[in-house]
Amino acid sequence: MSNAPETSAYLRTEDAPLLPAPISMVGIQGWIIANLFPTVGNGIVSILAGAFLVWIGWGVLDWALFSAVWSGENREVCAVEGAGACWPFVYSRFAQWIYGFYPIDQRWRVNICFLVGAAALIPMLMPSMPHKKWNALFLLIAYPLITLILLTGGHFTMSASAFLNAFIILALVATFLPLVAFGIEEGIQSNRIGFGLAGFGILVWLASFVIGSSIWHSALGSFSPGSVGAAIFIGAGGLLGIGQLRGADNASGQAVLRNWLIAGAVVFGLMLILKMDFGLQEVETSQWGGLLVTLVVAITGIVASLPLGILLALGRRSKMPIVKTFSVIFIEAWRGVPLITVLFMASVMLPLFLPEGVNFDKLMRALIGVALFSSAYMAEVVRGGLQAIPKGQYEAAQALGLSYWKVMSLIVLPQALKIVIPGIVNSFISLFKDTTLVSIVGLFDLLQIATTTSNDAKWASPQTGSTAYFSAALMFWIFCFGMSRYSLFIERRLNTGHKR
Amino acid sequence: MAEAVKNVHVSDEIAIQIIAMNKWYGEFHVLRDINLTVYRGERIVICGPSGSGKSTLIRCINRLEEHQKGDILVDGIPLTNDLKKIDEVRREVGMVFQHFNLFPHLTVLENLTLAPIWVRKMPKKDAEAAAMKYLERVKIPEQAKKYPGQLSGGQQQRVAIARSLCMNPKIMLFDEPTSALDPEMIKEVLEVMVDLAQSGMTMLCVTHEMGFARQVANRVIFMDQGQIIEQNSPKEFFENPKSERTKLFLSQILH
Numbered sequence: 001m002s003n004a005p006e007t008s009a010y011l012r013t014e015d016a017p018l019l020p021a022p023i024s025m026v027g028i029q030g031w032i033i034a035n036l037f038p039t040v041g042n043g044i045v046s047i048l049a050g051a052f053l054v055w056i057g058w059g060v061l062d063w064a065l066f067s068a069v070w071s072g073e074n075r076e077v078c079a080v081e082g083a084g085a086c087w088p089f090v091y092s093r094f095a096q097w098i099y100g101f102y103p104i105d106q107r108w109r110v111n112i113c114f115l116v117g118a119a120a121l122i123p124m125l126m127p128s129m130p131h132k133k134w135n136a137l138f139l140l141i142a143y144p145l146i147t148l149i150l151l152t153g154g155h156f157t158m159s160a161s162a163f164l165n166a167f168i169i170l171a172l173v174a175t176f177l178p179l180v181a182f183g184i185e186e187g188i189q190s191n192r193i194g195f196g197l198a199g200f201g202i203l204v205w206l207a208s209f210v211i212g213s214s215i216w217h218s219a220l221g222s223f224s225p226g227s228v229g230a231a232i233f234i235g236a237g238g239l240l241g242i243g244q245l246r247g248a249d250n251a252s253g254q255a256v257l258r259n260w261l262i263a264g265a266v267v268f269g270l271m272l273i274l275k276m277d278f279g280l281q282e283v284e285t286s287q288w289g290g291l292l293v294t295l296v297v298a299i300t301g302i303v304a305s306l307p308l309g310i311l312l313a314l315g316r317r318s319k320m321p322i323v324k325t326f327s328v329i330f331i332e333a334w335r336g337v338p339l340i341t342v343l344f345m346a347s348v349m350l351p352l353f354l355p356e357g358v359n360f361d362k363l364m365r366a367l368i369g370v371a372l373f374s375s376a377y378m379a380e381v382v383r384g385g386l387q388a389i390p391k392g393q394y395e396a397a398q399a400l401g402l403s404y405w406k407v408m409s410l411i412v413l414p415q416a417l418k419i420v421i422p423g424i425v426n427s428f429i430s431l432f433k434d435t436t437l438v439s440i441v442g443l444f445d446l447l448q449i450a451t452t453t454s455n456d457a458k459w460a461s462p463q464t465g466s467t468a469y470f471s472a473a474l475m476f477w478i479f480c481f482g483m484s485r486y487s488l489f490i491e492r493r494l495n496t497g498h499k500r
Numbered sequence: 501m502a503e504a505v506k507n508v509h510v511s512d513e514i515a516i517q518i519i520a521m522n523k524w525y526g527e528f529h530v531l532r533d534i535n536l537t538v539y540r541g542e543r544i545v546i547c548g549p550s551g552s553g554k555s556t557l558i559r560c561i562n563r564l565e566e567h568q569k570g571d572i573l574v575d576g577i578p579l580t581n582d583l584k585k586i587d588e589v590r591r592e593v594g595m596v597f598q599h600f601n602l603f604p605h606l607t608v609l610e611n612l613t614l615a616p617i618w619v620r621k622m623p624k625k626d627a628e629a630a631a632m633k634y635l636e637r638v639k640i641p642e643q644a645k646k647y648p649g650q651l652s653g654g655q656q657q658r659v660a661i662a663r664s665l666c667m668n669p670k671i672m673l674f675d676e677p678t679s680a681l682d683p684e685m686i687k688e689v690l691e692v693m694v695d696l697a698q699s700g701m702t703m704l705c706v707t708h709e710m711g712f713a714r715q716v717a718n719r720v721i722f723m724d725q726g727q728i729i730e731q732n733s734p735k736e737f738f739e740n741p742k743s744e745r746t747k748l749f750l751s752q753i754l755h
Contacts, residue, residue, distance in 0.1 A: 185582065186584075390599075390601075392597060392599055392601035393601060393603065395564050395595075395597065395601065396595075396597060396601035396602070396603070396660075397603075398564065398590065399562055399564065399590060399593075399594070399595040399664075400590065400614070400615035400619065400663070400664075400667060401587055401590040401591040401615060401619045401667065402614075402615065402618060402619060403583075403587065406618050406619075410614060410618065411603055414605050415603075415604065415605050418605065
């Protein structure tokens, strides 16, 4: 400043007056001037764009409302010159769009599922509602069970060997429990014999596939010799694992054991409930269709892909080479193939690999395919969020003595997921629309049923097809736009005072 | 600066023992033959030019960095790959970072109670009562319900200190706690640290605040190129440095 000329001394004696803002800053008039006609060029563009919007808007309104046909019994009312949308067609077929070929006298079951779902979901989505934990438990455990039983009719065949298999899996988990309670090294040490037995059990089980002897079958009734052998050895391994936990004077050991017992009770409880006969008529999934199928596929995909995606994203950033390699291969394999291919593989090729007699439901296969496919995408979205969390956050959490899972679940994931809400919802929306692809494996989703019904000779007219697609598009749009708005709402809500 | 911290008992009980410790980043030998014994109640200031390995050294003590050769014993617990031992050490050793590293999605109170609740399994009520006690000690109880982003740098660092204290650590590590602060905020953080030293906490502090070193430390360690070059009482260290490198360093930072 030394070169600047010295200014004369100045002292303000009176405050400058506070003036109202100029007219261009306030009111509707100000807004219009500031945003639409700031310059002549911008004004011309505004007028042209406005005229275009009015032209398009008028066209749509004219077609959908003013020239539309509103009532009638068949195609004759719609197949007239100059007619717009053919609404009586939509009205007469709407039930089919919602339920597909679900038996008419059983549709109340679908309605209950929709209603209970909405009644449980709405309070879950409202941050001010209490009891979020119970609400979430209901939505994630009870609701899927209720839906499964109501929609299919329940009364699943649960053979004795299914229970035996559940026992084997639980015993295998029990064998590994000391690892969870005592850490990897000490855990392996404490249950060495158990691991040996379980390993031998798995070998027996695998060998039974190769050797497969019918003599054994007759001796053991419906059980396969492999599973019986596996059950004996793995069961012994699991018992030893539980013994280790009970023997150790260790609080986390007791907690692990308690969780295992609860999980076991839930698994057998679920199997028994699914086996129960509620007197409902069986409705095969091939009879499901329309919005029902779209929602079942989309919601299962959404609910399964988020936790799976989080686990895969964490796996991909893991320091353990096996976990990391598995995650990378899984993600890249699924991302590398089109969803159509996945669905074809699931419905055509998968049965070739399964042992004879094991038959997965077609809808079930599509569900698994969609869920795994979208979890690979979700994993990459979540990984983006994880990368945005500074290293200092991990270090501060570790320095406080938090374990890996607590660092992740309490510190890193809440921040990472918040950052990628737009990406997550983007994936959900895209998944919701990709459900239309299940039609290529012969499932009747909303779009497919709209197409099919519009080809019905009773309603065929020049406007039927466009009306069908317009309505289907509107229904998809309502769901997707809802998700989009909700994500904006949550983003804004989580954003208060969080700036770093 | 105020008068020196006095009458703080240094016991002959060993808090940290580092024996012939070496660490590499890939090919680069960052810490070379470190030998250091810290007794309970000691306040040690570590200084040295940037890149001398002083931060890395204290980060090895709670295993944020792992060493490749030699031994580190914290409270008698050897630091190896054993995760349980590492967790045991981390529960007893608090750490304060240059950039505070508060959890931005949690309120100040939640930042403080998180570890006591999830690591110490303390009931929420007790954890909150303890947290308020420590917030009072760092003189910002009125900020408990705010988010870290709403506080000034000095306040954030004091919250970070309180967060570590909530775990009742036996040892506190400070990694350049005032380097990211505006000058007028450095004082309020140093005051809290002096108070902590007065209470007999074992402290290892990487800092360039030489006034703080004179006032609080009972030992100053000078590091350069991954080695401990010189250690002495603050009086001797500042008035009578032995090595050329120390003299050069002191001449550069003390104007």
